[in-house]
Amino acid sequence: MLGFLTARQAGLDDPLRLRRAEATRRVLCLKLNPDRDVDRIHGNGINTIDIEAVEGRYMLSGGADGVIVIYDLENFSGKLQYTCKAVCTVGRSSRYVHKFSVETVQWYPYDTGMFVSSSFDKTMKVWDTETLKPAEVFEFEDNVYNHHLSPIARKHGLIAVGTKNPKVQLCDLKSGSRIQVLQGHRAEVLSVRWSPRYEYILATASADSKVKVWDVRRASGSLFTLDQHNGDKSKASAEAVNTAHNGRVNGLCFTGDGLYLLTTGTDDRMRLWNSATGENTLVNYGKVCNESRKRLQFTVSRGCSPEFVFVPCGSSVAVYALHTGELVTMLRGHYNNVDCCEFHPDYQELYSGGKDCNILAWVPVLRAADVEEESNRENKGATGQSTVNPAFQDAWSSDED
Template sequence: MLGLIWARQAGLDDPLRLRRAEATRRVLSLELNKDRDVERIHGSGINTLDIEPVEGRYMLSGGSDGVIVLYDLENLTRETSYTCKALCSVGRSHPDVHKFSVETVQWYPHDTGMFTSSSFDKTLKIWDTNTLKSADAFHFKETVYSHHMSPVATNHSLVAVGTKSPKVQLCDLKSGSFSHILQGKKYWQWLGPHVMNMFWQQEGSADGRVKLWDVRRASGCLSTLDQHNGEKSKASSEAANSAHTGRVNGLCYTNDGLHLLTTGTDDRMRLWNSFTGENTLVNYGKVCNESRKGLKFTISCGCDPEFAFVPYGSTIAVYTVFTGELITMLRGHYTAVNCCVFQPNFQELYSGSRDCNILAWIPALREPVPDDVSEKFLPQQHLNPAYEDAWSSSDDEG
């Protein structure tokens, strides 16, 4: 690390390299923070978490009790030990509270003044953060399992809603009405600016397929992911043209959008090329997955390599995304972990569980560097080879 700092100061190396190296070190040293608590508000399991992308300071949580809580993650006390306080909550006595379990909460991608929530009570609600009142609500005939907004779209304000019905509905926030419908299997989630993805069909009857959609073309999907990459001779009749042999209950794009991670109840996690739709065949081993609901996992940002944080029973498994190596298991919850979210500004991780707790995982403190360290101890191998001194005295010998 000292070599990277020296190279950056001397202008011999890319500053981004130092940033990635430090971010990677911090992620690899994540541990349960014993000095930071998150105020306990929920009376039942926590299903979903989301940190706003503007400042990375405020976090939403949604629970099986229908309660939504807004937290401030910043340490305003400047003390070593502190508690992340709940700024406000939509409790059971709130007039607009969800009647049943909240399955998904999401900040509006471009402004912290609004967030969305969906619930088993067959509604999608749009909230005004300042007044904590429901500004609009969309009602569905079937149970709502998930919803999502594109984090990068600027030309539209569509919210994709997945229900028990075999179709996905697109809600337009500008007009307050339904935009159009994509016909397909059950339970969907928005993945990108113009792409949809099928999760799983409920009640154990899923076919394990993952379909990619262009929302501008409602007539049919763009492609269906195949775990065998079209080699039908190696595929059984049941697994042919499917992403998993069980229900697909978790997915997440890498931050550059070039790859997609999916998890299924077949205890497998697969990495897909977003452009070609091919299974990259990365082996993550057995990824224990007994969840009957959506499993919300996350991927790091700004690291080299990138890491995936996946709920694994009562623990969180940390994998390298592109090699499949299991780095560590984060232990701290008492019961099954339902969700986790990554805070990229400070390389922190927050997780929610059925035990009603939200835990904060932060990088371990670095050991202080002695004052008597001189430049001769700096690791020169980190320098760009193009700037190394290749001069030799033998060049002057006749």
Template sequence: MLSFLAERCRGTKHSSVLSVAEVTRRTYSLELSKNKDVQRIHMSSVNSLDLDPVDYRYLLSGGGDGVIAIYDVLTKPVVKEFTCPYLCGIGRSNESVHKRSVETVQWYPHDTGMFVSSSMDGKVKVWDTNALIPAEEFVINQAIYSHHISPIATQHCLIAVGSMSSKIKLCDLKTGSSTHILKGHKDAILSVQWSNKEEFLLASGSRDGKILLWDVRHASGCLKTLDRHNGEKRESISSVKTAHNGDVSGLCFTDEGLFLLSFGTDDRLRLWDIASGKNTLVNFGSVVNESGKSVKIACSTTSNPSAAFIPTVNDVDVYDLQNGEMVYDLKGHYHKVNCCVFHPHLQELYSGGNDSNILVWEPDLGRHPDKYEEEVEQQQQTTTNSPRVLAGPNATADAWSSDEDD
């Protein structure tokens, strides 16, 4: 560190090198917080978590008991050990509460005055945060596994909804209509995700093993069907299961929108290049996925290399997205983990599971000082004017395994 500061004073190293190295060190040194936890509100499973994208202060949770809760994760502690307080929510006594399990919750991307929830009761509800009453309600008439609002859209206000139906429904917040549907899957849709880069680009994952990319401006069908063999095995093109040999239960775009990470019940993670639609062939090994519903996975590309956070059985596994290596696993939950969300400013992770707990994972700032120094040096050597690539040619070629799909 002292050598870095000396070189910085001489102008031989850029300040961004230290910033990226520190974020990387924090991201790859998470541990269960000893001083910070989240107030326990849910009496059943915690199925979904979301941080508001405006201030990254308010944590939203949805549970198997139908309850929705809001917490303040930036509360200034008056003592060393403190609990992130429950601020408000929709409890069982609220007449508008969901009648069955809440599967997905999400803040409106531009304002914390509104959030959206979807449930197994077949309803999508748009909530006024201040009044805690529904401002709008969409009845899907099918058990809903996931929904998503585009984080960047300025020309539309569509909520994509994945349900037991094989059709994706698009609910328009402007008109209150849910008549627009996307046809292409053969079975229930477990996960939907809008791109972080293209506001009309939508990805969907289904129990039919497919991942489809859609341009919602076109009604003629999907743009691409992602193929794990990249077209090299002709029989896979006509096969139903083209992306995963099992259900596709988790999808997550990387922060810059160039790559899509998918998680299947074939115990595989796959990283897809969105521009080409190809599987990058990064080998993550076997990643256990026993979920019959949607799994909320998370990515962080502010570190170098980028990181993926994957709920797997009772743990959250942390993976290097460049070479597919599992760096470490986070143990703390007593039962299955369903969801996680990463705080990009604090480099903290929040996870929820069937044990009704929301756990906080924070950086261990005293871990791996030697490795940290190495990271700073590596950042200096690799920093160029060209954009950073998540999975380069070496990761694609060298990490490929012939038994990946067996």
């Protein structure tokens, strides 16, 4: 790292490479932080969390108890040890609280003054953050598993909604009504995700083992359906043609640049797809334990080289190298199954929530021995390499070339 700093100071190196190297090193050093707690508010398991992208300061959580909590992640105490306080709560005493389990919470991408929640009470609510009252309520005929707002859309205000009904619902924030239905799945839609690259591209995952990619401007159906066998019918059984997994597909996540799509299924597999062509890249992540019957919220790092995937796996969070499938580490600290995790790209921190009602903060911790070892290596001329995980030395080197 000292070599990167020296080269940057002398104007010999691109500052982006320094940023990537430091971001990668921080992710490889993630540990459970004993000095940081998050207020324990939920009386039941935590299904979903989201960190707003405007300031990177506030975090939402939704639980199986129907409660929604907003936390302030900033430390203004001046002390090393502190607790991320709950600044406001939509609790059981509120007349507007969801009657059943909250499955998804999401900040409005451009403003912290609004957020959206959806629940098994068959409603999706658009909240005014200041008053903690719903500005709009969308009612459905079935349980809502997941919803998603596009992080980049400027020309539309559509919210994609996956319910127990196989039809994907598109709700318009501007008009407050459901304006479109996407038909193609044959079972409940467990996860929906807008592309972070193209504002009209949407991916949907279902219990019918299929993942479909849509251009919502087209009325003729989906663009394509992901096929784990890449069209090789000799490898697929008659009932497994054009399936992404051999089980329920309950997790979707685009990479930060939108070029790749990750899926998880109850067949204990995770797959990486080219989002433009729908091709299975055949990266082998091994067995990725997945016992959830509902949506599984996992996340991808941003700004690293290589990038990493954080996936709930039992009572741990598994960290994989995105393009090689290598299991880097297991983050252990929860007492029960982990249901959701969210990556904070500004500080390379990870937050995870689970059935133990806890939200844990995983932060970069570089040990004194690692610092000394890196310093010695820098003095020998081996600059810009991670001291944490020797398995990634080649990846660091290739990034520098």
